[in-house]
Amino acid sequence: MEEPVSTPGLPARTFKVPSRAPATEQILSSSPGFGTPAYPLKARPTEVAKPFPAQLNTIASHSAPTVLPILLPPQTLRPVAFRTLTKKHNLTLTSSGLGLLSTFIGKFCGSGWREEGLAERLLDEIAKSWKKCNGGLLVEDGPEKRLSNILKSLEPCMSGGRVDVGKLSRSNSSVGSASFPRSNSFANRPDLSRDDSQASIGISGLNFEDDQEPSPEDHSQSDIRSYLKVISAFDQPRLMYSTSKKSLEPAASTASLLPPIQHKISMFRNRYHLVHQRLMRNESFQAPSFSTTTRPPTLIHSASSLATQQNSYKITPISNLLGRSGSAHLLLGVLVHSAAGDLALTDLSGSVVINLSVARPVPEDGAWFCPGMIVLVEGTYEEDGSQNSNLGTAAGVGGQIKGIFVADTMAGPPAERRALTLGISSGQDSEKLHTNVGAGFGWIDFLGTGSEKALGPQMRRLQSRYFGPSSSLIQSITNHDSDDEESEPPRSKIAILGECTLDSPRTLEAIRAILSSYHTSSGYVSSLPLSIVLMGNFVSAASMAGSTKGGGSVEYKEHFDALASVLSEFNTLLANVSFVFVPGDNDPWQSSFSAGGATMLPRLGVPEVFTSRVRRAVATANTEVHGNGAKERDEIKGEVVWATNPARMSLFGPVEEIVLFRDDMTGRFRRNAVAFAKPEVEDEDEQQEPPQVPLNVEDLDLDKDVHRATSHLPATKHTPSPSTQAARKLIKTLLDQSNLSPFPVHTRPQLWDHASSLSLYPLPTALVLCDAEMPAFAISYEGCHVMNVGRVVDELGMRKDSRGSGVARWIEYDVRWQKGEERIVRF
Structure with missing residues (x-):
């Protein structure tokens, strides 16, 4: 061994110390089976040369490997995070938490996060820290920033992509209380070991979490408005149905306002696939294992949940009609106009002209059937007898086949309850599970707020903390009157005003009267509504369209300035209520080129250039009410x-979904509806035959409540009023089509890439319509509560004894009982 180099300025060593004994002088240990060498004790040198600071940096750089940060996409980390957090630790990772973890792992683990297993080890330590601070079931970066605090505490402990356990233990012992201000550290709980913290939370952990009441110090849990979120139509996930995977998947392409023509075809194809798979999940379309009769079923006796083992429907593709003249079939397709102007039915295989001369709608005068809708048609196919009758006018699949399909009955596809779509238990009977429809789409995030299977159970437990244990999604209204007033939860109402034409002074007076009714009747903030929704049109004529009545941009801004002066009178409402504005077709910027006609759906909100005064009024009210800081942690500030249009309101994540839509759709349905021939009056002899009437529920061994809720046929015990019958007709048409605008693009233009925001699948818990041509109503159908707001000013409801007095009408929706009621105030 060579002599070590001496350090300048120090005397040279007079002896040398060998690093280890020579191989010939190795002394074996006392265990000859292992043959491990035992080294002699080294003599301690008198002086050791100290390296320079530059040498220290070189040594440190070689001891710890360098990690180059990478950009790790969240979707790439999702399988590893699911395997570690969900399967191993029984935790659910949200989108916000996944984004933070992917950024942290990509920065400190680098490219070896997968091959070297660095990500799994780091996620395991994060899961242990999350359980240690009692973070709960959901791993998310909420208002308390627990996940961010955990990642900050791990930053100084990262070395070469791994967590230094020694540094982590020292940092937890010294700054554990600072990272987690609540008394959740194990230092304060000596009877609980570290092994207990690493155990799965399981059911016991969830029960312990249920027993904990929301802390008053945490403003995110003391005010229910922290769980109320308004979702834009352009922020919703764009989902497409995959026929191969039988599931909904995010769209692969990027959304554009000027997409290629193929996206238009995909829009209608996706609608057809959703309706088709919904029918295949229905009991009426599931083939029985055996059959006792050969009589084919008829649509006259159709019902969404009414099926027997003897009757089952079978849909025939249109292309399979070739060569089967004179046979009866059931078709599913889209109503369109052919090139010759005839009414035709189109599916993915072809199209055929239909004859409605003897057709009957199901139910009778119970729904509209317009071009662009997906319908079920039952009838007989008849060929025209020509030599080319078996050939289509266009080559290949998709052409129009020769012949005519004589329709006997036409019906819309039966709607599907929200519980069936999501694969959860029924709202009417929580003990019965709908296992006949499969797992459903419970793991699909339809709104970007989380899926039903991931967040639903926890959010429902959180909902019960505010509304009590008796507040299920579908609660009997009869129990509402028997509850005590003390059990009524605070802040459970949403006020909805429709057709707020601000250019009319009477509308401003009506809005002032409605706000005054809430301001005077509420002695406490807890009795104020959660939100106040104002729906357009905000002007009576199209603004900036060149007309004198509509006015220009200056006049339009003055209308909102007048509204801001009215809102400034109620600072308590502005500082504690969420105001939501939904525009109409007469509002800019779309009104500047549509001139009051049908605009593109979905459409953006009112531009900020016109709303500065309203936003300033809300900011001023928040400063005056919450400026002293006394209620800053107890109540969330007001917002606008x-x-x-349309928009969605989400309450408690996927538990409550409220759709807001402004459109005069009733007149459009009437103008484009298909006319059916009225049945002729039959003789007495012919009337003796058993007519095709709705099934009598009492003659069947079925649940009367289920049949009455899901039947497609109107009740015959009493004749409803014309307004109620028109409301039921509108509701059934929309919910059966599962779309807010079931029209062709030339009748109601749509943005092809954002058409998924118009979908009503799964059915929302509440649907708020603003149709100025229809009176206000509130009716439930298939578990969805549909409300029409109407006009806020009732011009015909004026009192005769007082000149100039009017009536203001609005809908008040109770999110606890899922019931809307019409309110009236005179001004």
Whole structure:
């Protein structure tokens, strides 16, 4: 061994110390089976040369490997995070938490996060820290920033992509209380070991979490408005149905306002696939294992949940009609106009002209059937007898086949309850599970707020903390009157005003009267509504369209300035309520080129250039009410949201979904509806035959409540009023089609890439319509509560004894009982 180099300035060593004994002088240990060498004790040198600072940096750089940060996409980390957090630790990772973890792992683990297993080890330590601070079931970066605090505490402990356990233990012992201000550290709980913290939370952990009441110090849990979110139509996930995977998947392409023509075809194809798979999940379309009769079923006796083992429907593709003249079939397709102007039915295989001369709608005068809708048609196919009758006018699949399909009955596809779509238990009977429809789409995030299977159970437990244990999604209204007033939860109402034409002074007076009714009747903040929704049109004529009545941009801004002066009178409402504005067709910027006609759907909200005064009024009210800081942690400040049309309100994540839509759709249905021939009056002899009437529920061994809720046929015990019958007709048409605008693009233009925001699948818990041509109503159908707001000013409801007095009408929706009621105030 060579002599070590001496350090300048120090005397040279007079002896040398060998690093280890020579191989010939190795002394074996006392265990000859292992043959491990035992080294002699080394003599301690008198002086050791100290390296320079530059040498220290070189040594440190070689001891710890360098990690180059990478950009790790969240979707790439999702399988590893699911395997570690969900399967191993029984935790659910949200989108916000996944984004933070992917950024942290990509920065400190680098390219070896997968091959070297660095990500799994780091996620395991994060899961242990999350359980240690009692973070709960959901791993998310909420208002308390627990996940961010955990990642900050791990930053100084990262070395070469791994967590230094020694540094981590020292940092937890010294700054554990600072990272987690609540008394959740194990230092304060000596009877609990570290092994207990690493155990799965399981059911016991969830029960312990249920027993904990929301802390008053945490403003995110003391005010229910922290769980109320307004979702824009352009922020919703764009989902497409995959026929191969039988599931909904995010769209692969990027959304554009000027997409290629193929996206238009995909829009209608996706609608057809959703309706088709919904029918295949229905009991009426499931083939029985055996059959006792050969009589084919008829649509006259159709019902969404009414099926027997003897009757089952079978849909025939249109292309399979070739060569089967004179046979009866059931078709599913889209009503369109052919090139010759005839009414035709189109599916993915072809199209055929239909004859409605003897057709009957199901139910009778119970729904509209317009071009662009997906319908079920039952009838007989008849060929024209020509030599080319078996050839289509266009080559290949998709052409129009020769012949005519004589329709006997036409019906819409039966709607599907929200519980069936999501694969959860029924709302009417929580003990019965709908296992006949499969797992459903419970793991699909339809709104970007989380899926039903991931967040639903926890959010429902959180909902019960505010509304009590008796507040199920579908609660009997009869129990509402028997509850005590003390059990009524605070802040469970949403006020909805429709057709707020601000250019009319009477509308401003009506809005002032409605706000005054809430301001005077509420002695406490807890009795104020959660939100106040104002739906357009905000002007009576199209603004900036060149007309004198509509006015220009200056006049339009003055209308909102007048509204801001009215809102400034109620600072308590502005500082504690969420105001939501949903525009109409007469509002800019779409009104500048549509001139009051049908605009593109979905459409953006009112531009900020016109709403500065309203936003300033809300900011001033928040400063005056919450400026002293006394209620800053108890109540969330007021806000104003300029929503899109349509828009969605989410309460408690996927538990409550409220759709807001402004459109005069009743007149459009009447103008484009298909006319059916009225049945002729039959003789007495012919009337003796058993007519095709709705099934009598009492003659069947079925649940009467289920049949009455899901039947497609109107009740015959009493004749409803014309307004109620028109409301039922509108509701059934929309919910059966599962779309807010079931029209062709030339009748109601749509943005092809954002057409998924118009879908009503799964059915929302509440649907708020603003149709100025229809009176206000509130009716439930298939578990969805549909409300029409109407006009806020009732011009015909004036009192005769007082000149100039009017009536203001609005809908008040109770999110606890899922019931809307019409309110009236005179001004």
